[in-house]
Amino acid sequence: METGNETALIVRPEEAEYAALPHGGGFRLPADAGDTGGALGANRLALGMGADGARPHYHALSTEPFYVLDGTVEFLVGDERAAVGRGGMVVVPPKVAHAFGAAAGCTAELLAVLTPGVDRFGYFRTLGRIQHGLDSFDSLLPEQVRYDVHFVDATVWRSARTA
Template identity: 65%
Template sequence: MTATMTQAMVVPAEAAEVVGLPSGGAFTLLADASDTAGALGANRLTLEPGRDGARPHYHALSTELFYVVDGEMEFLLGERVTTVAKGGLVVVPPRLPHAFGAVPGTGADLLIVLTPGIERFGYFRQLGRIAHGLEPFDGLLPEQERYDVHFVEAVAWQSLRGSR
């Protein structure tokens, strides 16, 4: 029998864990899969101007939703790069390679929801340690299945973001 949520979940702002990034941005951890009986996972990501949010990757099991709360973002969606401004929504189906980052000169604030949920708070904590130079990125590679984050090469993204 699959567990289901039986009560509403409320996460006051002051109760959310914040994983700071050295550039001044942060992951705010709102709901992990275990908090929602696997229904979803949710976090907020703030990025400083021009900063990358994620390398090219895909999720084998989940759909990912991005709502741009503020600022302007560049998204890699398959082979296409598109810009999405404040108030815009992006929904990425399973297995579609994607990446994202703040537009140069503009910071960004994103609400990100992954459904069904995967336990990923550990992933965001590890990304924070990597960003601070405390761990190598390669340490994430053995965790791709666990976190349903499968890294890929993307020439279009590298051409756009790597040249800056």
């Protein structure tokens, strides 16, 4: 749809790529950075009961807002832990380490946006393969700069999730 000098992006639900996760969840991938002229990338993530969403990492270039669509999501942002329910939002600025997952005993669904956008659909596809045991986590390590996902020590996150 043309709007002045720009082109709007319209993605119908059936058009968004889906990457299944083994815990009953998955990534719905409606917009990568290339689709939006670099303005943003967006994904919708469904998490199975108590499932981790992302281990601790930061983005050097982008801000990442998370909007909780359903359930309760546990976040670790810097040193702060927070449980955020449906309708809540967390906005993580560049260079701040963060992790998240569905709260114990809950499923969760959230919308994540990365702005400015970085083409990351390949990253989400790889995460799906890793969770299905088809690839190793180490395969992502050389791609940290490409996807602007820089992993940090996960000790605090693992301790929080098992407590």
